[in-house]
Amino acid sequence: MAAKSYKRLLSLAAFVMPAFILYTLFLLVPTIGGMYYSFTDWNGLNRAYEFIGFANFVEALREDPDFVHSLWFTLKYVMFMLVLQNVFALLLALFIETKFRSKGLFRTVLFMPNMISTIISAFMWTFVFSQVLPQLGERAGLGFLNQSWLGDPGTSFYSILIVSLWNGVGYMMIIYLAALQGVPQSLREAAVIDGARPWQVLRHVTLPMITHAITICLFLTLNGAFKVFEVVYGLTGGGPGRSTQVITLNIYEEAFSNNFRYGYASAKSVILFLVILIFTFIQISITKRREVEA
Amino acid sequence: MMKKKGSVLVGLVLSLALLAGCGSNAQTGTNDGSAAGGEKATSATLKMFIAQPRFKEQYDAHIEKFKAKVKAEKNIDLTVQVEMPNQDNAAQILKTRLASNDAPDLFVIHAINDIPQYSKAGYLADLSDQPFAGKLLDSVKPAVTNSEGQVVAVPLESLSWGYLYNKQIFEENGLTPPATLSEMEAVIAKLNEQNITPFILSYKEAWVPQLFLPLTVGAAIQTEDGMKDFVERMNEDKGSFSEMKSMFDIIDLVNSNGTDRALEVGPDDGAAAFAQGKAAMWLQGPWYADTILKSNPDIDFGVAALPVSENPDASLINLSVSSSMAMYADTKNKELSLEFLNFLLDDQESNVLYEALKFNPIATVHTFKSYPWVDDATAYVQEGKSYQDPRIPQAVKDEVGKALQSYVAGQMDQDAVLKALDKAWKDYNKVNK
């Protein structure tokens, strides 16, 4: 009996080892390293630093209004993304599913924005927001186009959202499409023959069969949206002022400009990590329950 | 069929990856070993970090000359790896490299903003007894000297600045650069009359509105009673920016007479707009000369001192040094690195480099004809109307840029801005005790 469990362990090790070694070297150990710095006052430059316990964490949550603001701002962004990105992606996937000849075309076109790096998309959209739309608005007399897309603290949130969605919906759409492929056509046809309306087919046949994809997509959106950086960095740089500063940008600012407080910035990253962990835990436990029900 | 092909392919790829990984290790190993100088034709590699990609051609040309010189004099086949990231990622990359013991041999940092911290952390080599140090102009040397009196960098870009103005527009309207706030108001009124926008506003990047701070603080320290020790007092937590509230006089004047969409215009777009004559003045330094001239080679512009009050003596030119090349204190290529630093101020070649970069003369060896905007500023300096850039901590400069953006966006009022600056300086003191 013991020999068998030993053998099983060995086989587990053999399969998992290649991934685990590289993962440990390049992700696990650096993560632990980052966590270690979060308890120090290291400024990223000096060779000496001191261990200061939880002081960084206390400061971040109690005495740093900019950090707290960025936390709330990110939360707002996450909520919008969670809903909009998945609704759009699922709708587009369902729409594309109904097409036969143009399926490939739409899929390619709609996925196209996702192929472009976020840095480059942000750059292209900066061009659109700051140059093209105002000119269009002026010439076509469409006043609403000619506004301060990136300079107004209120509007720029939506500009960031637009670019994020533009960039991210395709990604999710592909996952939903792959999942929809797995829903047997016959099942849906049967439902239609039974007199189910499209909405009912979706609600009672399709959705339950793709709950796993929904779990994955929600997870990916949640995770990605909390860590959003490049889009905001490229579009507004967190500005004007700090009005569109997301957490990662706040961390970046703390670590590499300002006072170079790398230890403090690491503490903020740990907080971000914990926030994501909690939210993901909640999300997964909810959707998993649904999966089981289905 | 498919499955077999797939797995073979994947296996192959992975083994390749592993092999290749080993190969690269071996290579770097030999590189490190052969870095020191020798008698026969040896090879060496110098790593440089210059975050000014827009000057790539100029630096490359100078490096080529240096390689030829080293080959001729020492028979060393020198390879120079120059890393030129964009300005906005530069600090991050450089600090990551330094922190992970992967420092370049030579790197460019900002004299006023970076030297104190980098020097304190022990990354900068003492260059005081290098030949180049003797050639530096007295007006430049303090900026590249650390608090212990050591020269730690070769200044590249020195600045004498206030704001830029379009000479053609000024001449056509019979205007001269104003010396007081009310003269500035008159200039603005005249320009408005002619339907010329007085100022380009380009506040998308926070460092641009930040420029108000050194100008206003510098002038106040120089001319106002009781302000002389402002920086020292702030460093001891004994001062407050509420003493500086008058800086909003000029800030408001500029902001209410500028181009639209200030917060969406980046400095490069601002340079293009200024070059095309879209406004008469731009709060910027001559470091954008190259970009401006690229956009419109025929533009005639000058540098003038910004009026900050009714005292004409307070319109002063700010003298500063930004990009400067320092040597990593623990470099393994000390000899060649030092030689390169000295070659930057080489008696012959240095003129070519600095002129091509459109930088100001910074050393006695610089005899090239300076640019008109440099001459404008020099005229002020010769009248004694200048001051050395006050050592405001980088953290405070970062803060003022962001705060003034919020001020323009209407999210912060004057008191909030001043309070934020006080806090930033206090935090700086706390962290850098």
Next chain:
Amino acid sequence: MRTGRFSSLLITLALVLASLIAVFPIYLAIINSFKTQGEMFASFTALPTSLRLDNYTEAFARLSMMSSLANSITVSVLGIGGILLCASLAGYKLSRTPGRLSQFIFYLFVASMMVPFHSIMIPLTRMAKELNVQGSIYGLSLIYIGLGVNMAIFLYHGFVKGVPRELEESAHIDGCNEWQTYFRIIFPLLLPITVTIAILDFLWIWNDFLLPLLMLTNADSYTLIISTNKLFGEYNTEWSLVLAALVLTAIPVVLIFMFFQRYIMAGITEGAVKG
């Protein structure tokens, strides 16, 4: 799904509208990349008057297109190949092994997906320096495997649950050992999710910015994105040149996706027939 003609039309309309939005900035980038600076500022939306290729030839040279492209391809192929192999092995085994240990390892992988990159940046660079994998694109590929396996394991782990165990059991009875079973039976069945992972990782690695920026010191080993970003810095006011560079950077991705798209279809069809 059968739908009425009217709703079918509505759906088409919605898709066309979405496609227009998707394409709009790309279209703008393309048309403006052919213009001169002056022509561009006169109107951003007008078509170019002639097919000037100057911007492209210059961007091509400035990007060191061929070598950057080769570097990007090398990193992507090695990185993705490694991730797929390592993660499918691990994901499969973890999914099939009950018990606390395997669950713990799985959650360790999953939890690490939430680690913000900025917090590991300096320690990671240190580690890379320590292991001497810094500065080369091969070393970079290894790092990508280390950073990418967690999500791939997560996806494989979920997918494997849907693969019936009977297949393995019968293979086992037929005398296959574990590895043979894995490579002959399991891996082919994982094809749909493998393709998905490959695409997602390709997009990540191909477009990644910060990691190569930190790891690659030598211009000879720059990836396409790094070269492009460097070009922004050098020619920041020459929009039309920069736009041409953007288009050049995007072309390989579009081509590769077109290729992959057929592959996806094949993979899915095959999976469907066997399933």
